[in-house]
Amino acid sequence: MVFTEFFQQFPVKVLTVALLIILIVYFIRKFIKLFFDKTSFLDEKREETLMHFSNQVTRVVGLAFFFIYVLSHFFDFGKILTSSVVLASALAIILQHIIRDYIMGLTYLFERQIHHGDYVILNGNRQGKIEEITMRYLKIRQYDGYLYTVSYSNITELQNGTRGRRRVNESLILNYRQNPDDAFKVMEQVAQTCNEKYGQYLLKDVNGIPIESFQFNQITELNVDFKGHQYSLSGLVKEADFVEAGQKVRYELAMAAYKNDLMMAESFETSH
Template identity: 85%
Template sequence: MFFLELFQQLPVKILTVALLIIITVYLIRKSIKLFFDKTSFLDEKREETLMHFTNQVTKVLGLVIFFIYVLSHFFKLEKLVTGSVVVAGALALIFQHIIRDYIMGLTYLFERQIHHGDYVIINGNRQGKIEEISMRHLKIRQYDGYLYTISYSSIMELQNGNRGRRRVNENLVLNYRQNPDDAFKVMEEVAQTCNEKYGEYLLKDEHGIPLESFKFNQITELNVDFRGHRYSLSGLVKEGDFVEASKKVRYELAMAAYKNDLMMAESLNTSH
């Protein structure tokens, strides 16, 4: 009788339901993980992406069910549901950006545009490795170590490295007073140096021939921010070597600029 009366108390009921929800969420996640471990329908990255998304979904559903249960003890559920239709309409207008995040998140996931661990460039100025895929946003670890979070509705452009391959694309922005002929000669030498020293990073075909060697792409943009012109160098490398290859190419560009006294573009705010 004591335990029966104890379980009739509201705080105990709420704690019991909360515990049951936590256990249920854990079992669902564990079951899905075991399913992926025992099967090979999907590749590893796809499985990892779905697991991250499942964790987010089960967390949200668990919280929703818990709050509905708690509210049902203070309000009549029938009236709550009826009134919630009107409330839902109002909330949809207020939280339209959040709703759009969820819809776009589902689109990115089910169209397989992104996977956990992919290297991406977002809106042309943020790049790094995807560390978390939630229902509303992405988190990417940038090369400077910072963790960048962006909502799906804020993504105007997303570039994803092809599976197994990435294109290194590094550049120098040189002063507009720099002689292009001299710059061209230096950049061609850098491309040749990179092919000789870092050829192992290049993606190769079945005959061991690079699909795209390091090459100088000449001037890819004029008058960048009214400071100078952009001279670009690129090469197709293995995805796993992308970060290291980029570092090496940047080093060679910096060293070549130093040794050949190339005139780097300066900020408009530079004072002399």
């Protein structure tokens, strides 16, 4: 009798339900992991992404059930759900961005546009490795070490570089007084040097021929930030070599600019 009364106390019931939900979430996650370990019809990256996403879903659903259980002791949810159509509509309008995030997140996931660990460029100005995929947002680790978080509804453009290939795209911004003909000769020489020294990084076809060698793309943008013109060089490399290849190309560009006395662009604040 005392034992029964003990479990009828509200704090004890809440703690019991919380422990039960934790156990259920744990076993669901273990079952999903075991399922992927025993099957092989999905590739490893796809399995890792689904595992990561399922962990997020089970956590959110578990918390939702817990809060509903606790609040049900203070509110009559049956009456609220049957008599508050207007309230539900108002909440849908207020939470439309959150709902949109969830829908777009599911779309990105099930259309296989992103995987955990992919290298992506978001909205043209943020790039890095996907470190976390949640139900509402992405977290990417940028090359400068910062962790960037963006909700799905704020993603207007997504470029995924992880499909076994990446395009190195490096550039010099030269002063507008720099003679373009001289700059062209230097950039073409840098492209040739990169092909000779770093050809092992290039992505090749079945015959061992580079799909896209390092090449000079001429002037890709004029008057960048009112400082100068942009001269770009690019090449298609293997995903695993992307970071190192980019470092090598940047070094060759810096060395070429130094040796050939190219006029680098300067801001008005630093010009003399």
